[in-house]
Amino acid sequence: MRHNTIKIIASSLLAFTLFSGCNGDSVADANNAKAKLGKALFLDKNLSYNGTMACATCHDLNHAMVDSRTASFNNGASTGADGTSISNRNAPTAAYAAFSPDFGVDEEGEYIGGEFLDGRAKDLKAQAKQPLTNPVEMNSSIKGVVSAVKADTTLNAQMKTIYGVEIFDDNNRAYDAIADSIATFEETVEFAPFDSKFDRWNEGSYTFTPQEAEGKKLFEGQGQGRGEGRARCIVCHPINEYHPTFTDYSYDNLGVPVNTVLHGVNGVTAVDNGLGGRKDINNGLLYGAFKVATLRNIAVTGPYMHNGIFKKLKTVVHFYNTRDTGGINPETNATWGAPEVPLTVNHTELGNLGLSDAQEDAIVAFLKTLTDKKFEHLIP
Amino acid sequence: MKKTILSLSAMALLSSTAFANTNSEIAELKEKLADIESNQQVLIDETSSLKTGFDTVDISFSHNGMGPAASKVYSSKTPLSIGGYGDIYVKSPDKGQGKAKADVNHFVAYVGYKFSDSIILNTELEFEHGGSNAEAAANGGGKNNAAAEGYAIAEFMYLDFLIDKTFNVEIGKTLIPMGLINLRHEPVLFNTIHKPLVELFIIPSTWSATGVNSYGSFDDIGISYNAGITQALELNNADNGTSSQIENSVASPTGKTNIVKVAFVGRLDYTGVNGLLAGASIYYGDATQGSVRGSSALIYDIHAVYQLSGFKLKALYSASSISNAENIASKIDSNPNSSMKSSNGYYVNIEYDVLASFETTQKFPLFIQYDHLNPAATVVDKFGVTTGSNIGETTTTTFGVNYFPQEQVTFKLDYAMTNFATASKIDYNTLSVALGFLF
Numbered sequence: 001m002r003h004n005t006i007k008i009i010a011s012s013l014l015a016f017t018l019f020s021g022c023n024g025d026s027v028a029d030a031n032n033a034k035a036k037l038g039k040a041l042f043l044d045k046n047l048s049y050n051g052t053m054a055c056a057t058c059h060d061l062n063h064a065m066v067d068s069r070t071a072s073f074n075n076g077a078s079t080g081a082d083g084t085s086i087s088n089r090n091a092p093t094a095a096y097a098a099f100s101p102d103f104g105v106d107e108e109g110e111y112i113g114g115e116f117l118d119g120r121a122k123d124l125k126a127q128a129k130q131p132l133t134n135p136v137e138m139n140s141s142i143k144g145v146v147s148a149v150k151a152d153t154t155l156n157a158q159m160k161t162i163y164g165v166e167i168f169d170d171n172n173r174a175y176d177a178i179a180d181s182i183a184t185f186e187e188t189v190e191f192a193p194f195d196s197k198f199d200r201w202n203e204g205s206y207t208f209t210p211q212e213a214e215g216k217k218l219f220e221g222q223g224q225g226r227g228e229g230r231a232r233c234i235v236c237h238p239i240n241e242y243h244p245t246f247t248d249y250s251y252d253n254l255g256v257p258v259n260t261v262l263h264g265v266n267g268v269t270a271v272d273n274g275l276g277g278r279k280d281i282n283n284g285l286l287y288g289a290f291k292v293a294t295l296r297n298i299a300v301t302g303p304y305m306h307n308g309i310f311k312k313l314k315t316v317v318h319f320y321n322t323r324d325t326g327g328i329n330p331e332t333n334a335t336w337g338a339p340e341v342p343l344t345v346n347h348t349e350l351g352n353l354g355l356s357d358a359q360e361d362a363i364v365a366f367l368k369t370l371t372d373k374k375f376e377h378l379i380p
Numbered sequence: 381m382k383k384t385i386l387s388l389s390a391m392a393l394l395s396s397t398a399f400a401n402t403n404s405e406i407a408e409l410k411e412k413l414a415d416i417e418s419n420q421q422v423l424i425d426e427t428s429s430l431k432t433g434f435d436t437v438d439i440s441f442s443h444n445g446m447g448p449a450a451s452k453v454y455s456s457k458t459p460l461s462i463g464g465y466g467d468i469y470v471k472s473p474d475k476g477q478g479k480a481k482a483d484v485n486h487f488v489a490y491v492g493y494k495f496s497d498s499i500i501l502n503t504e505l506e507f508e509h510g511g512s513n514a515e516a517a518a519n520g521g522g523k524n525n526a527a528a529e530g531y532a533i534a535e536f537m538y539l540d541f542l543i544d545k546t547f548n549v550e551i552g553k554t555l556i557p558m559g560l561i562n563l564r565h566e567p568v569l570f571n572t573i574h575k576p577l578v579e580l581f582i583i584p585s586t587w588s589a590t591g592v593n594s595y596g597s598f599d600d601i602g603i604s605y606n607a608g609i610t611q612a613l614e615l616n617n618a619d620n621g622t623s624s625q626i627e628n629s630v631a632s633p634t635g636k637t638n639i640v641k642v643a644f645v646g647r648l649d650y651t652g653v654n655g656l657l658a659g660a661s662i663y664y665g666d667a668t669q670g671s672v673r674g675s676s677a678l679i680y681d682i683h684a685v686y687q688l689s690g691f692k693l694k695a696l697y698s699a700s701s702i703s704n705a706e707n708i709a710s711k712i713d714s715n716p717n718s719s720m721k722s723s724n725g726y727y728v729n730i731e732y733d734v735l736a737s738f739e740t741t742q743k744f745p746l747f748i749q750y751d752h753l754n755p756a757a758t759v760v761d762k763f764g765v766t767t768g769s770n771i772g773e774t775t776t777t778t779f780g781v782n783y784f785p786q787e788q789v790t791f792k793l794d795y796a797m798t799n800f801a802t803a804s805k806i807d808y809n810t811l812s813v814a815l816g817f818l819f
Binding site: 027028029031032035098099100101102123187188189192201202203204239240241242243244 | 623674704706707710715716717761762763764765769770771772801802803804805806
């Protein structure tokens with residue numbers, strides 16, 4: 001009997017020992033190798049058709065992953081590799097983009113997630129493929145991108161090490177690997193350090209100034225009802241979690257006017273119907289709806305809105321506050337223009353917030369606390 | 381029949397008395413008569429039990445650390461044993477935590493059968509949250525689904541081969557012998573309405589899995605043990621965030637579950653001092669099932685219970701550590717990929733039964749519990765970058781009262797104050813009432 005006991009316990013201990021298993025450094029190493037390659041690709045202008053534009057051109061690693069070029073800021077959208085083409089939408093920040101859920105439908109049947117302002121890319125990898133071949137952006141081709149990578153001795157070697165020596169035998173497979181590496185790089189902590197003043201406050205090492213604290217209260221919602229001094233930004237920009245990204249990844253029509261400056265330079269005249277205008281969605285009820293943006297680094301990622309119409313953060317807050325009450329755009333000293341897509345505008349949650357000028361300032365002060373430490377010097 | 385036996389016994393005694401000639405003989409005969417009466421009462425009790433086919437539960441009985449209802453088959457006088465427990469609660473949280481909810485939290489039947497004195501079947505059939513229905517099932521209801529409306533499961537089902545006091549073997553789906561609640565989860569055995577967070581998120585009570593478990597006790601030195609091999613956790617299958625990763629990694633209670641990888645589970649308890657239970661338990665083995673390799677989990681706890689008169693003190697500390705958690709992070713379904721690497725937590729519970737000094741079977745314990753949980757003290761991303769974290773770090777202070785009109789039935793009232801380490805998460809309080817029973 002005692003021998004049996006010993007056998008069982010011995011077997012258990014043997015199994016116990018075996019489970020310590022091999023270490024998993026290779027998995028992290030492989031991911032780091034991909035991220036390293038991805039960064040090199042992200043910064044490589046040779047991936048554009050004429051060697052003038054990289055991913056980082058519109059997603060500047062030193063400027064909160066947005067386009068820091070003056071012309072792009074002034075127009076509201078990025079200039080392409082050819083130097084003349086101008087996109088019709090404002091390039092969103094790539095920071096914290098990895099946290100967007102894959103494009104899909106939530107429990108309430110609403111579209112959420114995905115990448116790009118209309119969610120047309122399911123995830124980061126799918127997103128990374130598009131600008132490379134977009135005629136108004138990097139304007140290359142699958143073959144052109146793969147050839148450029150293949151021609152670079154260092155990138156060539158890295159690609160073969162990570163994805164196999166035969167990776168360049170198939171252009172589509174190689175292109176997929178390139179996008180995979182770029183997406184992996186965008187998942188690194190460089191894109192999501194979570195070290196803003198807000199994060200420090202959340203962990204107990206920073207105290208908001210009275211104005212920032214007031215802004216946070218307004219952001220979360222104060223007052224009794226519509227037009228009575230409440231902002232309720234958290235409805236679309238939730239905050240009640242450990243590392244909030246300040247977006248619920250839903251889609252909404254904010255009633256943003258046409259950016260006539262942008263249309264003036266890119267020649268576009270068609271209405272931008274956003275999510276609802278996608279061929280695979282084609283839903284009039286969703287016309288004019290764009291993905292709710294992260295507010296991380298919002299103070300340093302202007303211009304604002306899907307078409308870059310507003311240059312200052314305070315203007316955005318004032319727009320939400322007075323859009324439906326005949327407010328004046330402080331950047332033009334004219335009334336807010338008519339919504340580009342008027343029928344589906346969200347009048348329930350914004351447009352008449354009843355905030356005072358000081359309250360708008362407080363919200364802006366709070367929003368500035370969402371800036372990553374390394375970008376705080378960019379706050380205007 | 382019993383009357384005949386009694387009459388014959390009395391006649392025999394009387395005839396003996398006729399020849400007795402000393403007082404000592406008379407005293408001896410009286411003693412024999414008392415023994416006969418005592419034995420008769422035992423016969424009456426056992427016959428009554430056989431007629432009804434039902435044993436009442438012995439609230440003080442525990443087999444291999446389990447609660448009295450779960451242990452019932454081991455003391456049953458009949459081959460078939462039926463026991464059970466249940467609890468219903470109503471909870472009302474404040475500060476935007478939702479509306480007051482009523483929940484038929486558990487109704488459980490223990491069905492046991494003695495094939496022989498050494499081979500025993502023991503099962504726990506559980507209906508949780510009111511049971512299951514087709515609509516909930518169609519919507520993906522289940523224990524590990526946030527949208528679960530209820531479910532019915534075999535919480536445990538095992539054959540126990542009783543070999544020796546010091547060595548027995550359970551084979552099948554058994555309770556994992558860790559912590560204080562997991563083996564003794566009947567509602568009359570803990571005073572709070574809701575289980576301590578530590579025994580939900582680090583020791584994922586009620587945790588059961590398929591495997592082989594040996595156990596025994598050495599009464600002369602007050603030591604009991606468990607040692608076994610069990611189905612490993614599946615941390616790579618948890619997609620509900622790092623703070624609930626262990627809780628959601630237990631093999632699904634329904635359907636066919638992965639058992640490609642296994643783990644060692646052990647427990648040692650000391651009960652050599654009157655009123656004291658002190659011990660520790662450990663899980664060590666694979667952290668994953670399926671294609672994720674090279675990641676192991678260590679979960680352990682140290683625990684103690686001490687009772688003196690009406691006082692009872694319970695304390696438990698538990699922690700986990702996941703090696704090569706970046707392997708899990710690389711595969712887990714979240715954006716971006718990250719995985720829990722370590723967790724820790726503890727609780728202390730003190731109760732005093734104000735009726736302890738009265739001659740009554742009723743109990744009225746007052747209690748307070750301090751429960752601190754950091755379910756993801758460190759997290760790691762797919763690149764192997766480990767960061768400290770207080771995601772999900774929670775402290776809950778609960779005070780309340782139980783009333784036991786009878787030792788198998790309890791009414792509970794408690795007030796739980798929940799505080800988060802993360803400033804942006806809103807602290808809240810919950811008032812709850814409940815009833816519970818076992819049989």
